[in-house]
Amino acid sequence: MKMCCGALAVVLLLLSVDAATIDRVEYDYFKYHPMDEITKWMTQIEKDYKDIARIEDYGHTYENRTISLLKIGLETGQQKKAIWMDCGIHAREWIAPAFCQFFVREILQAYKTDPKMNEMMKNMDFYVTPVLNVDGYMFSWQNNETRLWRKNRTPGPRNCTCFGTDLNRNFDANWGTVGVSYDCCSNTYCGTSPASEPEAQAVTKFVGSRKDDFLCFLTIHSYGQLLLVPYGHPNFTADNYDELMEVGLAAADAIRQVHGKNYTVGTSPAVLYSNSGSSRDWARMQGIPLTYTFELRDKGMYGFVLPEDQIQPACEEAYEGAMHIITYAYNKTFNGAVATAAAAVWSLILAVGVTSATLM
Numbered sequence: 624m625k626m627c628c629g630a631l632a633v634v635l636l637l638l639s640v641d642a643a644t645i646d647r648v649e650y651d652y653f654k655y656h657p658m659d660e661i662t663k664w665m666t667q668i669e670k671d672y673k674d675i676a677r678i679e680d681y682g683h684t685y686e687n688r689t690i691s692l693l694k695i696g697l698e699t700g701q702q703k704k705a706i707w708m709d710c711g712i713h714a715r716e717w718i719a720p721a722f723c724q725f726f727v728r729e730i731l732q733a734y735k736t737d738p739k740m741n742e743m744m745k746n747m748d749f750y751v752t753p754v755l756n757v758d759g760y761m762f763s764w765q766n767n768e769t770r771l772w773r774k775n776r777t778p779g780p781r782n783c784t785c786f787g788t789d790l791n792r793n794f795d796a797n798w799g800t801v802g803v804s805y806d807c808c809s810n811t812y813c814g815t816s817p818a819s820e821p822e823a824q825a826v827t828k829f830v831g832s833r834k835d836d837f838l839c840f841l842t843i844h845s846y847g848q849l850l851l852v853p854y855g856h857p858n859f860t861a862d863n864y865d866e867l868m869e870v871g872l873a874a875a876d877a878i879r880q881v882h883g884k885n886y887t888v889g890t891s892p893a894v895l896y897s898n899s900g901s902s903r904d905w906a907r908m909q910g911i912p913l914t915y916t917f918e919l920r921d922k923g924m925y926g927f928v929l930p931e932d933q934i935q936p937a938c939e940e941a942y943e944g945a946m947h948i949i950t951y952a953y954n955k956t957f958n959g960a961v962a963t964a965a966a967a968v969w970s971l972i973l974a975v976g977v978t979s980a981t982l983m
């Protein structure tokens with residue numbers, strides 16, 4: 624009896640350790656998650672990566688839900704550069720929030736094993752918003768009839784009985800000029816004035832208050848397999864258009880190498896349609912040099928209702944594309960020589976560390 628129970632205690636102890644690990648590991652990144660699960664996931668990430676990940680609330684939606692991001696980076700006590708990524712500005716594009724969560728998981732894993740990522744975390748913070756349009760996203764989860772909702776949930780002005788403003792037509796970037804509607808029932812209704820919507824205000828305020836820190840602004844949508852560069856207005860060209868295209872085309876190459884998917888790179892008017900008031904254009908006009916819209920899978924076969932068995936490949940390829948742009952931005956800003964020496968030391972430390980850390 625004694626021996627049995629001693630052994631049992633050991634087994635139980637092992638099981639409880641395992642259960643703790645499993646809790647963390649078992650979040651299914653390759654399913655779509657409703658908002659409450661994503662919120663819980665953020666809390667869990669913050670808990671599991673205390674030294675490097677923190678939730679920041681930076682605004683409220685029309686229905687007064689909190690808009691939150693994960694800030695990921697090492698505390699150095701110094702002013703750091705930054706990378707912006709937001710997902711779920713359009714409610715029905717469910718692959719986008721799935722990607723932001725996958726992206727967070729990947730950079731947190733890479734941080735432990737990849738000296739380059741470790742170095743990036745020292746010099747930059749990643750600000751990742753898994754769901755920007757929280758009200759719209761929740762509405763799209765209500766039932767089959769609301770699944771394809773795109774806008775936020777602000778009631779229309781005056782006599783208009785429809786709901787919702789297209790948040791990606793609401794930013795203060797040639798607002799209301801092209802590719803928008805003033806009809807509040809339209810899916811491209813641009814709102815009553817630039818940044819009239821609380822969700823657009825939240826991004827404008829947060830990013831605008833530290834715009835010199837941001838090297839990169841990536842906003843994630845679906846679908847179409849596109850990398851869009853500024854501007855959406857056909858009569859304006861970004862002053863670093865050549866650089867944006869060169870980096871974008873290389874990112875598309877990186878994407879193609881993962882699962883063979885072709886992404887088209889260009890301005891919105893060149894490869895999609897003209898528009899105004901997008902967050903990407905706003906960010907570029909604020910002086911952030913590398914601003915891109917990702918339109919993830921697919922090209923229309925399933926459209927916004929991308930099957931869950933495509934979440935993994937869609938995220939894997941988009942991750943390589945995003946990391947290409949981010950790495951370019953990083954290398955351009957930080958001194959390569961110093962970084963390489965530091966990386967060599969880190970490789971040694973990590974090579975020793977990894978063997979003992981893979982026990983899970």
Ligand SMILES: *[C@@H]1O[C@H](CO)[C@@H](O)[C@H](O)[C@H]1NC(C)=O
Nearest residue numbers: 680682683684686687688689
């Ligand atoms: C919105 O929510 C915040 C907390 O999340 C609360 O402090 C505030 O009073 C709320 N505002 C309204 C108008 O309900």
Ligand SMILES: *[C@@H]1O[C@H](CO)[C@@H](O)[C@H](O)[C@H]1NC(C)=O
Nearest residue numbers: 764765766767768769770928
């Ligand atoms: C909703 O859509 C799903 C999948 O398309 C379908 O299986 C289900 O029957 C639909 N439910 C209703 C109430 O229409």
Ligand SMILES: *[C@@H]1O[C@H](CO)[C@@H](O)[C@H](O)[C@H]1NC(C)=O
Nearest residue numbers: 779780781782783784806807
């Ligand atoms: C609202 O409706 C009233 C009565 O139908 C009409 O007189 C008014 O012009 C409308 N206002 C707007 C802004 O459409």
Ligand SMILES: *[C@@H]1O[C@H](CO)[C@@H](O)[C@H](O)[C@H]1NC(C)=O
Nearest residue numbers: 800801802856857858859897
């Ligand atoms: C772009 O400029 C041309 C020439 O000035 C003008 O005709 C056209 O309306 C402009 N396009 C937009 C969308 O403003």
Ligand SMILES: *[C@@H]1O[C@H](CO)[C@@H](O)[C@H](O)[C@H]1NC(C)=O
Nearest residue numbers: 879882883884885886887922
């Ligand atoms: C991608 O584009 C290349 C060159 O245009 C073409 O040869 C290839 O078949 C395309 N791949 C897919 C999966 O469409």
Ligand SMILES: [Zn+2]
Nearest residue numbers: 713716844845
């Ligand atoms: Zn979109």
